[in-house]
Amino acid sequence: MPTSNLGKFIRGFERFRQDYFRGNTELFDKLRHGQDPDALVISCCDSRADPAIITNCAPGDLFVARDVANLVPPYEPDGGHHGVSASVEYAVLCLGVEHIVVLGHSQCGGIGALVDGGVHGAGGEFIGRWMSICQDEVRAVLEATEGEPDDTRRRACEQAAILVSLRNLMSFPWVRERVEAGRLCLHGWYFDIRRGELSVYAPEELAFRPLVSGEERLRAPRQASAAG
Numbered sequence: 359m360p361t362s363n364l365g366k367f368i369r370g371f372e373r374f375r376q377d378y379f380r381g382n383t384e385l386f387d388k389l390r391h392g393q394d395p396d397a398l399v400i401s402c403c404d405s406r407a408d409p410a411i412i413t414n415c416a417p418g419d420l421f422v423a424r425d426v427a428n429l430v431p432p433y434e435p436d437g438g439h440h441g442v443s444a445s446v447e448y449a450v451l452c453l454g455v456e457h458i459v460v461l462g463h464s465q466c467g468g469i470g471a472l473v474d475g476g477v478h479g480a481g482g483e484f485i486g487r488w489m490s491i492c493q494d495e496v497r498a499v500l501e502a503t504e505g506e507p508d509d510t511r512r513r514a515c516e517q518a519a520i521l522v523s524l525r526n527l528m529s530f531p532w533v534r535e536r537v538e539a540g541r542l543c544l545h546g547w548y549f550d551i552r553r554g555e556l557s558v559y560a561p562e563e564l565a566f567r568p569l570v571s572g573e574e575r576l577r578a579p580r581q582a583s584a585a586g
């Protein structure tokens with residue numbers, strides 16, 4: 359028997375229905391007729407990195423695809439079951455989103471599996487194969503950062519995986535076409551759970567730069583939330 363039960367989720371739904379659903383009738387009346395999200399977010403399954411919560415979004419704002427380590431596979435129209443690719447296709451071709459955000463995070467178990475190796479590393483029936491999407495880049499980062507603190511190396515690997523996803527997104531012809539025409543923007547974001555910090559990839563600097571740091575958030579909460 360499981361040691362926990364789903365009672366808190368049921369009570370949570372009751373509160374949602376009572377407060378949020380009934381308190382936002384205009385929003386839900388609109389959403390009944392369809393969705394028009396501003397962005398597709400591809401994020402990790404990790405329970406600590408929920409994109410809608412960390413961006414303070416409402417229902418209808420984000421179209422979200424979650425998978426292990428927020429990876430996007432390359433464009434492979436080979437008849438396989440490509441869940442993430444289907445999400446990208448729907449968001450871009452059917453919903454016409456203007457932004458795709460690949461949202462990575464600190465302490466990612468998927469990346470940790472690749473970094474640490476071992477039974478969780480290459481193992482499992484599906485995870486090892488899935489993580490092979492970024493294994494070459496992670497290996498290269500580990501070689502380049504040898505001797506540096508584990509935290510730094512792990513962070514560099516997590517951020518490298520975001521770049522792999524961005525690169526693979528560009529292998530989808532209809533993504534590339536829209537990006538080149540200026541109709542679609544790709545973004546790499548990194549959420550640091552420990553620091554409560556969001557960093558954004560700056561292509562001109564080839565680096566992630568803090569957008570809202572934990573310190574700023576504590577010092578000037580109003581400014582920080584306006585920027586976010």
Ligand SMILES: [Zn+2]
Nearest residue numbers: 402404466467
């Ligand atoms: Zn993760």
